[in-house]
Amino acid sequence: MDGMNTGIEVKRLAGSLGAEIKGLDLAGASYDNVFPALYQAFLDHEVIVLRGQDLSPDQLVDLSKKFGPLEAHVLKQFNMEENPEVLLISNVKKDGKPIGAIYAGQYWHSDLSYMKHPTQGSFLHSKQIPSYGGDTMFCSMTRAYDDLSEPMKAFLGGLTATHDYTNAYDTFFAHLPDRPPLTDEEKAKVPPVVHPVVRTHPETGRKALFVNAGFTRRINELTHAESRRVLDFLFEHCTQPHYIYRHHWAVGDLLIWDNRSTCHRAVADYDMSEDRHLIRTSVAGDVPH
Ligand code: OGA
Ligand code: MN
Helix, strand or coil: HHHHHHEEEECHHHHCEEEEEEEECCCCCCHHHHHHHHHHHHHHHHHECCCCCCCHHHHHHHHHHHHCEEECCCCHHHHCCCCCEEEEEEECEECEECCCCCHHHCCEEEEEECCCCCEEEECCCCCCCCCCCCCCCEEEEHHHHCCCCHHHHHHHHCCCCEEECCCCHHCCCHHHCCCCCHHHHHHHHHHCEEEECEEECCCCCCCCCCCCCCCEEEEHHHHHHHHHHHHHHHHHHCHHHHHHHEEEECCCEEEEEECCCCEEEEECCCCCCCCCCEEEEEEEEEEEE
């Protein structure tokens, strides 16, 4: 597909989302001429996979900036010292402490949905991968929305939800070592925010569910009991197998996903004595509406 015009080949990987981009060496010659096709594939397929890449942190930053201005994560201790725009997702330890975000994203989430401006695109590039396990799953929040009934769409269309980073700490990190609670200073940077339950993608115009188990605390207009059950229904609905692309990592993979149309979850089934080390950038997004 498109091979003649752009020099890249786009191969769909799953029914609802995900495509592999072939024939592109991002560290090699300038790829400016193929950038529009690459960006269109990102919008169309929601997650794109480029294998066999070997990007330095600076090269990853340069590529990511073509998508938009970058944002740094609230957890500054996991940003690379020599390049604070790059976050380390890593279980590698130095002096007994993880050098990067350990247990990152082991619950369904959309990156930084707890910020006023949640992430647009995330870039994750693998440097060390365990011998088995450690996959990342993605689900299409546009397909999941499309399949809801019209009355359900109308109901959800009038609702807003509160997102809060501390939700992940209360429900998930609380019982895990190596992820100490947020400091008061960190907490001050992530007050709860309110987003619509259904958002419209600013570039494709597609509607998507915008709630996730990691960061969404409640639906504001409903009672506590209603909110809990509606959220649980939505979380179960959008993570059905037919909405998922599951990525099995090899060293050199670069994944770019659109947080406006997907959620993702790290699968925590690998041997923690094996290194899993990835470098990561995020492009700042707009206010969901
Ligand atoms: C992330 C993330 C998942 C993984 O980088 O935002 O959620 O599998 N990572 O490492
Ligand atoms: Mn994530």
